[in-house]
Amino acid sequence: MATEKGVNGTEKALQNLSAFQTWVATQSDEDFTQITFRGQLNRGEVAKAIGCGKSALTQNPALKDALKLLEDNLRGKGILPPEAETAKGHNDKPKQYDNTAxxxxxxxxxxxxxxxxxxxxxxxxxxxxxxxxxxxxxxxxxxxxxxxxx
CATH class of the missing domain: 1.20.5 (Single alpha-helices involved in coiled-coils or other helix-helix interfaces)
Known part of the structure; x- marks a missing residue:
């Protein structure tokens, strides 16, 4: 049963990646500009467009890497703003809890x-x-x- 679930999960991950690549190929620079939110592509809109949950964008390593690569390319074209210095090295690090906030x-x-x-x-x-x-x-x-x- 566990291997069957793994295969289904793997197949789903590949389907999501394929759907993402198809979606990217059909989008124009203007389309990407319209779904920009806080300096990156709106994760909810991307997930909706490719038909997966937002969690897939962070939990599927191939999809996460493809999204990062897309955003880096869009930054290179000037469609997305450059990544802030503080954000560059801290993408995967949890935010430190501020008990005085x-x-x-x-x-x-x-x-x-x-x-x-x-x-x-x-x-x-x-x-x-x-x-x-x-x-x-x-x-x-x-x-x-x-x-x-x-």
């Missing part, structure tokens, strides 16, 4: 709330100072006219 996000949200509140309070103070100045002048005028005791 959540705290930084919360602090950033709190900071923006406080900044907005600060702006509102400054406007309120300015408005109240204007009113106080007007009422001070009115009080002084009334006092000079004798309507209010000094």
């Amino acid at each position: 959540n705290r930084r996000a919360m602090d950033s949200n709190r900071l923006s709330v406080l900044e907005a509140e600060n702006i509102e309070l400054k406007a309120k103070v300015k408005e109240l100072e204007g009113k106080l100045e007007r009422f001070g002048e009115l009080s002084e005028t009334l006092s000079e006219m004798g309507f209010m005791p000094r």
Whole structure:
């Protein structure tokens, strides 16, 4: 049973690679431009076009290599942007967990709330100072006219 599954998996991998190569041959540079996402081809769109799951693009070594080669060729033609220096050597390395990211996000949200509140309070103070100045002048005028005791 296990060997039968392996054959089917291998056959499926070859079918996906063949479908990918056929798809690439039918695409124009403009077609590739339309499915560009964050500096690379949109994996979901590629998988949909060749009729496989997105996981096949990373788990099938031949398909993964063919996709990488295609993207490198598209970069050479200027259709895709050049790969960032930081991305070149770290494709297969897992991203290091940042335990402070959540705290930084919360602090950033709190900071923006406080900044907005600060702006509102400054406007309120300015408005109240204007009113106080007007009422001070009115009080002084009334006092000079004798309507209010000094």
